[in-house]
Amino acid sequence: MVSKKSDKTPASPTAAPQHALHSYLDPQHLGPWGIYLQQIDRVTPYLGSLARWVETLKRPKRALIVDVPIELDNGTIAHFEGYRVQHNTSRGPGKGGVRFHQDVTLSEVMALSAWMSIKNAAVNVPYGGAKGGIRVDPRLLSAKELERLTRRYTSEIGIIIGPTKDIPAPDVNTNEKVMAWMMDTYSMNVGETATGVVTGKPVDVGGSLGRREATGRGVFTIACEAAHHIGLSIEGARVAVQGFGNVGGTAGKLFAEAGALVVAVQDHTGAIANDKGLNVPKLQEHVAKTGGVAGFKGGEAIKPADFWAAKCDIMIPAALEGQVTKDNAGKIKAKMLIEGANGPTTPEADDILHDKGVLVVPDVIANAGGVTVSYFEWVQDFSSFFWSEAEINARLAKIMKEAFAAIWHTAQQHQVSLRTATFIVACTRILHARDLRGLYP
Numbered sequence: 001m002v003s004k005k006s007d008k009t010p011a012s013p014t015a016a017p018q019h020a021l022h023s024y025l026d027p028q029h030l031g032p033w034g035i036y037l038q039q040i041d042r043v044t045p046y047l048g049s050l051a052r053w054v055e056t057l058k059r060p061k062r063a064l065i066v067d068v069p070i071e072l073d074n075g076t077i078a079h080f081e082g083y084r085v086q087h088n089t090s091r092g093p094g095k096g097g098v099r100f101h102q103d104v105t106l107s108e109v110m111a112l113s114a115w116m117s118i119k120n121a122a123v124n125v126p127y128g129g130a131k132g133g134i135r136v137d138p139r140l141l142s143a144k145e146l147e148r149l150t151r152r153y154t155s156e157i158g159i160i161i162g163p164t165k166d167i168p169a170p171d172v173n174t175n176e177k178v179m180a181w182m183m184d185t186y187s188m189n190v191g192e193t194a195t196g197v198v199t200g201k202p203v204d205v206g207g208s209l210g211r212r213e214a215t216g217r218g219v220f221t222i223a224c225e226a227a228h229h230i231g232l233s234i235e236g237a238r239v240a241v242q243g244f245g246n247v248g249g250t251a252g253k254l255f256a257e258a259g260a261l262v263v264a265v266q267d268h269t270g271a272i273a274n275d276k277g278l279n280v281p282k283l284q285e286h287v288a289k290t291g292g293v294a295g296f297k298g299g300e301a302i303k304p305a306d307f308w309a310a311k312c313d314i315m316i317p318a319a320l321e322g323q324v325t326k327d328n329a330g331k332i333k334a335k336m337l338i339e340g341a342n343g344p345t346t347p348e349a350d351d352i353l354h355d356k357g358v359l360v361v362p363d364v365i366a367n368a369g370g371v372t373v374s375y376f377e378w379v380q381d382f383s384s385f386f387w388s389e390a391e392i393n394a395r396l397a398k399i400m401k402e403a404f405a406a407i408w409h410t411a412q413q414h415q416v417s418l419r420t421a422t423f424i425v426a427c428t429r430i431l432h433a434r435d436l437r438g439l440y441p
């Protein structure tokens with residue numbers, strides 16, 4: 001366990017703000033943005049003289065809400081609400097994914113954009129933080145409707161994105177195909193092929209080898225580093241994964257290849273378990289065919305709520321925010337919780353896990369592999385010179401391991417959790433950049 005004491009720093013009073021977004025500046029604000037504000041309050045005492053800039057982290061630099069109207073296949077017009085939020089650009093252009101999900105809200109996208117600022121600084125890639133999303137259940141749209149939605153959204157946010165301004169990428173329910181449509185639409189609107197406007201594209205239109213697996217690979221790399229620190233062998237370790245999409249599926253596959261047993265998996269369709277280890281490639285085939293883990297023959301169905309009590313060493317939430325709560329954290333038997341998803345653990349659950357001695361490796365370092373290879377993709381697009389997958393994976397491993405080592409060291413130095421340590425490293429970098437740049441006289 002890194003921290004000997006809990007970092008339950010009392011929330012510092014937030015000055016009464018005269019700001020259009022004032023309702024979002026209250027740390028008691030519910031949901032992911034409120035959680036992010038509490039995380040900033042916890043790190044503030046460790047920022048020294050840079051703390052004078054901390055308010056800059058408590059509001060997004062830009063938040064764009066767009067109406068996205070499309071014609072459905074049946075001829076009716078449907079309107080969807082979309083967002084692109086640029087939280088901070090002190091260290092470089094905005095960078096972060098685009099989510100298509102029925103529960104997307106401005107507050108959620110603000111938090112996701114802020115976590116991108118922290119994540120990008122934690123691995124020291126030269127970006128600020130941004131995120132986008134559309135409130136839509138993409139499963140209810142045809143392929144043509146989804147394409148129209150993506151293209152109209154891209155045109156609407158086209159006024160603030162661009163290869164040197166803000167670079168979207170995949171997130172929940174978006175993929176290479178969606179990125180290809182975004183790149184094409186933006187390119188049509190500016191009159192030239194602008195491959196650098198998005199990352200996570202298909203390799204044939206300027207994408208990078210290794211990007212599809214990068215987030216899951218990074219989760220695996222970080223888990224190996226953390227396991228080493230607590231004396232846990234990956235070979236034979238028991239792993240439970242929530243969410244079996246891009247991140248959870250890839251991480252699960254890499255764990256299985258390294259000799260770990262993936263003993264439980266949960267997604268939106270249900271939960272399955274196999275004490276001897278699930279056959280992960282077969283499970284991936286099943287999910288590709290049926291859309292979820294339910295009905296997989298190689299494991300027994302368990303109640304989704306029982307997933308959290310799985311007998312395991314490593315638990316990987318890799319679905320959505322707010323999954324590990326005060327109601328299920330007490331059941332978790334794992335020695336380490338590696339956050340593949342963004343914001344999966346509520347602050348109350350974080351404290352419960354801390355008190356139980358579970359090592360929590362936070363999202364802002366654990367899932368940073370995706371944006372790290374996005375950075376490689378962006379660099380390759382600018383230079384039109386493409387690297388081998390082996391080179392990409394080696395560079396990814398180096399960045400992730402070095403970032404984790406620095407965070408571990410900071411956690412030891414200040415006797416804080418890995419989450420607060422990651423925020424100390426990242427916020428110091430962001431606010432140092434802000435300080436160097438200064439304000440208008």
Ligand SMILES: NC(=O)C1=CN([C@@H]2O[C@H](COP(=O)(O)OP(=O)(O)OC[C@H]3O[C@@H](n4cnc5c(N)ncnc54)[C@H](OP(=O)(O)O)[C@@H]3O)[C@@H](O)[C@H]2O)C=CC1
Binds near residue numbers: 174291318
């Ligand atoms: N893609 C990337 O590069 C990155 C993603 N992330 C984060 O990782 C997480 C997963 O993203 P990604 O793998 O890309 O997304 P995908 O859309 O590929 O997969 C999401 C997975 O989560 C499952 N899921 C959704 N809702 C629930 C729920 N309520 N309970 C259980 N399972 C659920 C989905 O199951 P079902 O299909 O049944 O709904 C699916 O298996 C997100 O938090 C994302 O922000 C972080 C860094 C980068």
Ligand SMILES: O=C(O)CCC(=O)C(=O)O
Binds near residue numbers: 169342
């Ligand atoms: O690859 C990227 O730019 C960002 C991926 C992302 O959205 C995330 O890390 O949460």
